[in-house]
Amino acid sequence: MCNSDKEFRIDAKVNDPTLNQMINEDVYMAGESPKSSFSLIKDIRSKDWKLSSEVFLNFPLDPISENYVRRNVKNAIFSRVKPTKLQGQIFLAGISPSALDLIDLDPSVILDTKFQEFASGSWIHPSSFPLAHRYGGYQFGWWAEQLGDGRAHLLGHYVNRNGSWWELQLKGSGKTPYSRDGDGRAVVRSSVREFLAAEYMDALGFRTSRCASIVVGDELALRDQFYNGNLEMEKTAVVLRLSPTWFRFGSLEILSKKNELENLRFLVDHIIAKHFKSISTEHPDRYLSFLSTVVEDTAEMIAQWQSIGFAHGVMNTDNMSILSLTIDYGPFGFMDAYNPSFVPNSSDDDGMYSYKNQPKIGFSNIRKLSEALQPLLMPYQMGQIKNILAGYDHHFQLAYLKQFSKKLGLKSLSLQDGIIVNRLLEMMADNKADFTMTFWELGNITLGDLENKKVPKGFWALKKIVKDKRFPEFIQLYKTKLQEDGITENSRQSLMTANNPRYVLRNWIAQQTIEEVERGNYSALEEVLGILRNPFIFQKAAEGKGFANSPPVWSTSLKVSCSS
Numbered sequence: 001m002c003n004s005d006k007e008f009r010i011d012a013k014v015n016d017p018t019l020n021q022m023i024n025e026d027v028y029m030a031g032e033s034p035k036s037s038f039s040l041i042k043d044i045r046s047k048d049w050k051l052s053s054e055v056f057l058n059f060p061l062d063p064i065s066e067n068y069v070r071r072n073v074k075n076a077i078f079s080r081v082k083p084t085k086l087q088g089q090i091f092l093a094g095i096s097p098s099a100l101d102l103i104d105l106d107p108s109v110i111l112d113t114k115f116q117e118f119a120s121g122s123w124i125h126p127s128s129f130p131l132a133h134r135y136g137g138y139q140f141g142w143w144a145e146q147l148g149d150g151r152a153h154l155l156g157h158y159v160n161r162n163g164s165w166w167e168l169q170l171k172g173s174g175k176t177p178y179s180r181d182g183d184g185r186a187v188v189r190s191s192v193r194e195f196l197a198a199e200y201m202d203a204l205g206f207r208t209s210r211c212a213s214i215v216v217g218d219e220l221a222l223r224d225q226f227y228n229g230n231l232e233m234e235k236t237a238v239v240l241r242l243s244p245t246w247f248r249f250g251s252l253e254i255l256s257k258k259n260e261l262e263n264l265r266f267l268v269d270h271i272i273a274k275h276f277k278s279i280s281t282e283h284p285d286r287y288l289s290f291l292s293t294v295v296e297d298t299a300e301m302i303a304q305w306q307s308i309g310f311a312h313g314v315m316n317t318d319n320m321s322i323l324s325l326t327i328d329y330g331p332f333g334f335m336d337a338y339n340p341s342f343v344p345n346s347s348d349d350d351g352m353y354s355y356k357n358q359p360k361i362g363f364s365n366i367r368k369l370s371e372a373l374q375p376l377l378m379p380y381q382m383g384q385i386k387n388i389l390a391g392y393d394h395h396f397q398l399a400y401l402k403q404f405s406k407k408l409g410l411k412s413l414s415l416q417d418g419i420i421v422n423r424l425l426e427m428m429a430d431n432k433a434d435f436t437m438t439f440w441e442l443g444n445i446t447l448g449d450l451e452n453k454k455v456p457k458g459f460w461a462l463k464k465i466v467k468d469k470r471f472p473e474f475i476q477l478y479k480t481k482l483q484e485d486g487i488t489e490n491s492r493q494s495l496m497t498a499n500n501p502r503y504v505l506r507n508w509i510a511q512q513t514i515e516e517v518e519r520g521n522y523s524a525l526e527e528v529l530g531i532l533r534n535p536f537i538f539q540k541a542a543e544g545k546g547f548a549n550s551p552p553v554w555s556t557s558l559k560v561s562c563s564s
């Protein structure tokens with residue numbers, strides 16, 4: 001289920017003649033075969049590996065080039081600003097070979113220390129023109145005005161051997177005009193979490209941005225973390241992130257709010273031309289088609305989150321990718337015991353972004369996006385927005401049932417069949433059954449044993465629900481559906497094993513890995529990444545570490561907040 005083959009394929013050729021002209025000549029068209037004997041690049045200084053920023057340099061740019069002090073930027077989509085070198089020594093703590101592969105880099109590229117300099121922002125590749133993006137957003141329901149890349153730098157885009165377009169971005173790489181009161185840095189704690197979570201989500205086959213590497217520095221930053229009752233400085237890190245694009249809902253919102261309508265049209269047209277290939281850039285209804293696609297894709301992304309017990313933690317519109325990929329892994333959480341009211345972010349006092357609220361927050365964010373697009377619409381098109389938005393719920397339901405039908409080893413689930421999922425989840429919630437392990441165990445027990453409530457030794461999650469008085473009803477509904485679908489016991493189990501991971505990035509696993517990385521034990525990070533990249537496969541190393549066991553008691557006191 002690893003996904004280098006699932007990446008977004010994007011034509012290098014675009015409909016806009018100006019963009020087309022600017023794109024590198026040696027880019028392949030999607031579908032065209034790569035150079036016949038292509039081998040991955042081992043040297044980041046090789047002439048075969050180059051980024052391009054030409055497309056973005058042709059965007060409306062902030063004219064000021066002194067860019068390390070907070071200020072309000074007007075009439076621009078990007079500011080030119082270079083990363084700030086981390087002070088002291090730097091260490092390449094981890095790479096994701098599968099993410100590096102997306103940008104044609106062989107893992108051996110790390111043998112040259114130039115790579116870690118590149119990936120930390122201390123060496124700017126000659127082909128890169130770093131930029132910070134101006135965006136805004138609604139945070140916890142309120143318009144927050146200018147946000148922007150306050151600690152991130154877009155290095156440029158890379159078109160890989162398959163013609164796929166990847167935008168490379170550093171996070172934690174220093175101040176920009178968008179830093180507000182921040183220091184431009186990201187601590188090891190949040191960087192390790194982002195690195196592991198993004199790569200895990202990809203291994204599940206879910207919509208996500210990627211992380212190619214993490215460089216840890218000696219430089220320290222102060223957050224609100226207490227160790228033994230004392231407020232302590234934390235080590236910082238820079239993550240090299242990849243996404244087909246880093247534009248967010250907030251990228252359009254700020255232009256719309258500030259009445260920069262030419263820029264708004266320019267950006268939406270660029271996004272459609274580059275990333276929504278099925279929409280004609282000439283069509284008068286293109287903005288509606290765009291909205292409609294984002295509605296569908298966002299519903300799908302959130303259904304994927306729900307199916308894995310993932311709560312994002314900060315579903316502000318600046319954290320909603322325009323491609324509906326999971327971005328900004330901050331105070332997220334993969335829940336242990338199933339709890340619909342799960343709130344991973346201790347800064348979210350009202351539980352606004354709880355697990356159960358995610359689908360409806362997704363809708364209100366989409367509605368905000370539609371408001372941002374309104375100035376681009378003709379009066380006769382306005383009425384259609386309502387219909388497009390109304391489709392969200394339907395798309396979400398379908399995507400949700402699709403995910404859970406796979407989790408239950410079924411061919412499909414209709415709306416009426418939703419009762420099977422609901423019964424199971426109700427029992428799980430009331431009995432505090434572990435989300436990940438209940439599904440895994442259900443897929444690794446025979447239906448006969450389930451009916452007889454004969455739970456194998458070592459199964460620790462399922463036994464919490466077999467005693468529930470609703471269990472026989474659930475089994476009956478489930479059995480009937482399996483029979484209706486003509487699913488054999490073997491195919492049920494194999495479908496379930498392929499769709500229910502045995503390992504999940506639990507908070508305690510992340511915490512333990514963070515502490516190892518802070519101590520300089522980077523092999524621990526490699527090992528955990530290796531496990532999470534193959535979450536469906538039984539792994540000795542993971543078992544030895546207790547990754548599939550009931551979470552340790554100490555993990556219940558772990559807190560994750562917005563501070564990062």
Ligand SMILES: Nc1ncnc2c1ncn2[C@@H]1O[C@H](COP(=O)(O)OP(=O)(O)OP(=O)(O)O)[C@@H](O)[C@H]1O
Pocket residue numbers: 147148149150151152171178179180181182183184185186314318319327328329330564
């Ligand atoms: N330490 C910091 N220094 C400067 N700006 C920061 C810092 N932390 C957060 N910000 C900025 O505050 C805003 C909200 O922060 P948030 O945590 O949602 O984003 P982020 O994690 O920095 O970035 P991204 O959404 O790209 O992952 C963003 O605009 C971000 O750039």
